[in-house]
Structures are given as structure tokens and as C-alpha cells.
Amino acid sequence: MSAFSVTEPSSRTKWGAGILVVAYALITIVPLLWIIATGFKSPTDSIAYPPKVLFEPTLEGYVNLFTDRTRATQDMLDRAGPPQTWYEVIVRKRGTIITGTSRYGERFLNSVIIGFGSTFLCMVLGTAAAYAFSRFRVPLKDDLLFFILSTRMMPPIAVAIPIFLMFRQLGLSDTHLGMILLYTAVNLSLSVWLLKGFIDEIPIEYEEAALIDGYTRFQAFYKVVLPQAATGIASTAIFCLIFAWNEYAFAVLLTSGTAQTAPPFIPTIIGVAGKDWPAVAAGATLFLVPVMVFTILLRKHLLRGITFGAVRK
């Protein structure tokens, strides 16, 4: 761009625009920073008025997140003896005693299993379908593609009723497999549409060359198309993972004991005496930060992902 371009904004405009955008970004990030900060506060600091920006950081929230505690009687303290570990020291200071591990770890693990399981399945099915839609004449192609997209328009609660009944019949309610299948189905629309876009962009000549060289269609698919679509597949996978990770409505309705994921669990975290906000914030931090990292990785494909490939930039 030349210095004399009429379309290049003046440096004053740039400064003004920059300041406004940075101001918005700083305001919008405050709630997230507040979550992270609250995780390191003591319960008293977390509910202080005026809200404390500077505080003495403690790991109490994290300790409380992973443990179950009860108010200790003198008798219990006598029996337990002096605290052995750093986290026992923290807990004892509040006059409580650890009675066991909390379910957070389990719930987090469920989120990981269901998230990765459904993402994997979704990518396998989605890539195959997207390839077929991109390269072959599939009868009723446009209708099928639209059908796939339209499954996203249904409110989750609306389909939850029969899925609830169906899962109960099949013994899938509150199981990892059930949730993996469900999230796969929900994410398929996104993955098929996105991947079709990515595969469409790979010149068909590559495959034709491979076919002429004697590759079969399958070979051409996984030796030529898959490596070419790797970035697209990776970013689509991250989108599917984030969705499954964040999903709440199905999780809260269809899981309770064994397969419950973290989102329905985190809001139910309570302390020994009332809501333990540092523990909630600690749980939220551990759960949200991976997604922020993924967002940074995804930034080039963000737009495409959120619009189902409708806007490609």
C-alpha cells in the first residue's frame, strides 16, 4: 500500500480506532480475568467489598475444588494428628478436615473422554461424507446437505424428550457411549459443512493425477486428499471439540451420575458453608483456559468455523 493511497486511513484515525478497540477488549476481558483471579482468592477476599483487585494469592480454591471437607470437631482433629501435606495445612486453617476427593476430577475426565471420543468419531464420519459430497455426484446432494444443516436449528431441549426416552430404552442414558454418539450427531452438521469447504478448495487435478498413476479412489483419498486437508481437518476437529466441551443442555438432561461432564457440575460446587466462589472459579479456570488456548490456535479459521463455512474470508 503506497503512502499516498486514498483508502489507507490516516494515522490519527488509526490511533483513535486502536484506542477504542483496545478499551473494548480490556473491558470485555475483565470478567474472564476476574474468574481466574477469584480462583486464587481466599473465601473472605472473594466476597470483600469493595471488590479486591490486589490480594494475597492462595491455592485454597483449588484445594477446595478437588476435596470434600467437613467442619472438624476437636475429637476428629485429635484423631487425625497434625497436618501432613501443604493442602491439609490450608484446609485446617479453616477449621475443616478433608474427608475425600471431590468429583471434579471425574467430571473433568468425563468431559475429556466424551469430547475427544465424539470429536474423533465426528471427524471420521464427517471427512468421509464431506469428501463424497465434494467429489461425487450424490443423488439429492443439495437436499441432503440442507437436511444436515437443518438438524442444527432444533432447540436441544425439543429433541431431548425422545432422545431421553430412546436412551432409556437402549440403556444409553448416563453412559459415555450415549453422550459420544449424541455429540457426534450434533457436530456432524458442522464438520460436514466445514470439511466440504476445505476439500472443495483442494484442486481436483491432484487426485486425477493420482488416479491416472494407478491409485485407487481410497488410496487417492488418504494419500492425496487427507494430507492436503490436514489443516482444515485439524481446525474442524478443534471446533467440534470445543462444542462438545461446552455443551450443557443435553449433558444436564441426559447425565447424572457416571457420565456427567464438567459444565453441569461446576455450577453445583458448594463449600462447607454456602457457595464457595473461589472453588467455583478454580473449576471454571481449569475448564475455560484450554479453550482460550485453542482459540488462539484457531484464529485463522475462526470465522469459517462459526459460520459453518458460509463466510470463508
Add this chain to the structure above:
Amino acid sequence: MPTSPLDKVAHATPRPVARRIRGLTDRAIAWIFVAPTIFLLLAVNIFPLIWTIRLSFTNYRVNRPNRDVEWIGLRNYERILTDPDIWATMQATAHFLIWTIVLQVLIGFALAYLINKKFKGNDLWTTIIVFPMMLSPAVVGNFWTFLYQPQIGLFNYAVAFFTGVEPASFSMIGDVHLAPWAIVIADTWMWTPFVMLICLAGLRSIPDTIYEAAECDRASKWRQFWTITVPMVLPFLMLAVLFRGIENFKMFDLVVQLTGGGPGNTTTLTSIDLKREAFEKWRTGLSSAYAVILFVTVFGLASIYVKALNKVKER
């Protein structure tokens, strides 16, 4: 349905070339590749939908499996459409939908416009702005209840700091007048980046040459904005509104965690109401009818809107 040049190329695949090759025919491969996806979607989406439609004509209740299921025709639909409470939730939903869209479009477009001034470091700040949108709405919504606490909440403190009102004097989620705005604010915070990203793509798609031509014609900046920028971004903006509209019509996680539908029924959006009918009152038949009505509404509105969108695109 968009047919890109690449689609056309794909259609023009020389089929004989493929057919000469050993192995399965293309047709067989196409079916093998597509079938599992279609099957899973039929099983998890269409089959349940048909089941919902069937249930909607009955008085079935999940919690009473032994009771005889009666076919009661359209009575469920009649009850829903004449129920004043359900109309109230529709109104709450409309309030939520309209205000979130208005705010997100205004702020999102403004942000995109500013970012498009290409100041130094705009990529970094764009990524930071995008964060809220990628996070779990339930977890974030739950934390917003903390920010909204009357005495200790950061939100109330910030409002108090700038306006001088006593921070304990108002409760965003406890007050019947403020609660509908509390959910609008949280949703706007979360989803404005979505509209911003799409608008930004729109702005970046406008070729510089158009502005250069306008400069040559001595069109004022103001005029350029209204006759070039706005019309060129409009299809993108409308797409953003479509997505937000559908998503917020289905809204459940953020709001249910934030206010739980209260106080009273002031923030009971249709999805929350539906969840109560189906999974708390266990009126399965009735809530199935409710679900069908919602689905038809979203689908109908979306189709009309897409037609309008296509018209704008063609201009």
C-alpha cells in the same frame, strides 16, 4: 445452495477416468462415505423428531409409564396456544432476541469498522475480544451471577463507580425489571464478537478500488459509508443476525445458569419453559407439542429470512 466454481469442477469429474480404475465404483464409495453420517443423523435427529410429533398428539407422561396413552388429537396444541403463561414466555424471548440482536449488531459492526482501520496489533486485540464467545455458556453464565451480586459483585461495583448509585441498592438478577436486561447484557458480552467477526469479513471483502473511484468522484466519507460500506456489508450482517437469531431462540444454557428463569417468570425463555414442562412437570405429550411449535417457528422464520437474505445478496 451455494455453487462455487469448485463445486462445478467437482461435478465435472471425468467419471470414465474413475471407472477404469480398479476397486469399487465411485458410486459405491460415495454411498459408503455418506451412509454412516446420514444414518446417525436419522437416528439421533429425525427419528426423535417424528417421535416428538407422534407424542404431541397424546397425553403421555414419562413418569407414569403404566397409564393408558390416549390419542387426544390437537388438544395439546390448543392448550399451548391459548395459555397466557406461554405467551408471556414468548414475550420474554422476543425481548431477549430483539435487544441482543440490536446491541450485538450495533457494537459488533462498530468494532469491526474500527478494527478494519488496520491499526497496529489489531489481530491480537481481535483474538482477545473473541474469547468470551468460545467459552462454555453455562460455566460463564454461572459466574456472571457472581458478578451481578448486589453487595460484592464486580458489575454492581462498576456501575456504582460510574454513576454513584449505591451498589447494594439494585440486584440485576433479583429485580423483575432488571433481570431481563441482565441476560441481555451477559449475552451481548458473550456474542458481540461473533457479529464483529462476520462484519469484519464483510468489510474486508470490499475492494479498495471502489473507494478510490468514490474519492475520484469526490463523494464525502459520510456518503461513501452509506452508499458503499453499508450495502456491501449488509449480506454479511444479515447472515450474522440469522445465526444469532436461531441461536438465541434456542437459548438455554447461559440464561438458565444466570437467572434460572426468574425472578417470577421474567426471564423464562421458551427453552427454559419447555424444559420445565418436559423434565420437571413431566408433561411429555404437551411438551412435545410445545417443541413442535418451537421448531416450526424457527424453521419458518429462518426460511423466510433466508429468502430475504438471498434477495439482498442478488442486488
